[in-house]
Amino acid sequence: DSGVTQTPKHLITATGQRVTLRCSPRSGDLSVYWYQQSLDQGLQFLIQYYNGEERAKGNILERFSAQQFPDLHSELNLSSLELGDSALYFCASTPFGQGKSYTFGSGTRLTVV
Amino acid sequence: GIQVEQSPPDLILQEGANSTLRCNFSDSVNNLQWFHQNPWGQLINLFYIPSGTKQNGRLSATTVATERYSLLYISSSQTTDSGVYFCAGLSGNTPLVFGKGTRLSVIA
Numbered sequence: 262d263s264g265v266t267q268t269p270k271h272l273i274t275a276t277g278q279r280v281t282l283r284c285s286p287r288s289g290d291l292s293v294y295w296y297q298q299s300l301d302q303g304l305q306f307l308i309q310y311y312n313g314e315e316r317a318k319g320n321i322l323e324r325f326s327a328q329q330f331p332d333l334h335s336e337l338n339l340s341s342l343e344l345g346d347s348a349l350y351f352c353a354s355t356p357f358g359q360g361k362s363y364t365f366g367s368g369t370r371l372t373v374v
Numbered sequence: 375g376i377q378v379e380q381s382p383p384d385l386i387l388q389e390g391a392n393s394t395l396r397c398n399f400s401d402s403v404n405n406l407q408w409f410h411q412n413p414w415g416q417l418i419n420l421f422y423i424p425s426g427t428k429q430n431g432r433l434s435a436t437t438v439a440t441e442r443y444s445l446l447y448i449s450s451s452q453t454t455d456s457g458v459y460f461c462a463g464l465s466g467n468t469p470l471v472f473g474k475g476t477r478l479s480v481i482a
Contacts, residue, residue: 263419294469303460304417304472317469349415353470362407362422363462363470368415 264288265366267352273372279340282369286333286354292316293335294363295327298349310335311357342373376401376465380473387480392449395476397461399442404465406437408446411458411475420446420459451480 264287274280286293295307306319310329321327324342329335339346349370353363377400387393399406408420421428421435423444428435432451437444448455458475 296472303474304462306469306471309469317467319469351417361405362419364419365409365417368417370415 263364263366265290265352265354265364267350267366267369269369270367271370271372273374274342276342276344276373278342278373279338280342280371282337282339282350282352282371284335284337284352284354284366286335286352287364289356290354290364291333291357292355293329293333294353294355295321295335295337296351296353296365298351298368299345300348304351307337339371344373347371347373375468376403376463376471378461378463378471378473380459380461380476382476383474384477385479387451387478389451389453389480389482391451391480392447393451393478395446395448395459395461395478397444397446397463397473399444399463401465402439402442403463405470406444406461406463407470408435408444409460409462410455411460413457417460448478451478453480453482456480 266285291312296304307321309317327337349368353365379398410418425439434447460475462470462472
C-alpha cells in the first residue's frame with residue numbers, strides 16, 4: 262500500500278455521462294497530481310493542486326475539472342464522456358511543491374462504452 | 375518542458391539474464407524516478423535517484439546528471455519482473471514528465 266488511495270478502482274460508464282474520481286494523498290502530503298494513461302501510452306500529466314490551490318495544468322480537456330478540498334483529498338471530474346476517455350487515471354502526491362519522490366495510487370480504470 | 379527518451383522500447387529476456395534500461399533527458403533534471411508498472415496496471419516506485427547510484431536487491435540504478443542519462447540494471451531477471459519500466463524526471467517547477475517506457479517480458 263503506497264499510502265495514496267484512489268476510488269473507485271474500476272468504473273464502467275456510457276458515453277455522455279459524468280464521473281468523479283477520488284484521491285486521498287499520503288498523510289502529510291500537500292501536493293496532488295493527476296495523470297492519464299491511455300492504452301499502450303505513457304503517463305500524461307493533467308493537473309496539479311497544492312494545498313487547495315491549482316498549481317500547474319497540463320493537457321487537460323475542458324470537459325475535465327478537478328479540485329482539492331480542505332482535508333487535502335482531490336476529485337477529478339470527467340464530463341460528456343467519450344470512448345477516447347477510456348484510460349487509467351492515476352493520482353500521485355508529494356510532501357510539498359515540486360521535487361521529491363512522487364508516490365502513486367493504484368489508479369482508477371475508466372471504461373466508456 | 376523536458377523530453378524523456380527510453381530505450382529499448384521492448385525487451386525479451388530469458389529468466390536469469392541481466393539487462394540494462396536507459397533513460398535520456400533533454401535537459402538537466404532535479405528529480406528522477408524509475409517506476410515499474412506490473413501487468414495489472416499498478417505503478418510501483420522503484421528509485422528516486424536524481425544523481426548517483428542506488429541498489430535495492432536485484433535492481434540498481436545510476437544517474438549521471440551532468441550527462442543527462444540514467445540507467446536501470448536488472449540482474450538475474452525473474453518472470454515477476456515483467457511489465458513496463460518508466461523513467462520520469464522534472465526540471466525546475468514542472469511536474470514529472472514520463473518517458474514512453476520499456477516493455478520487459480521475462481520468459482521462464
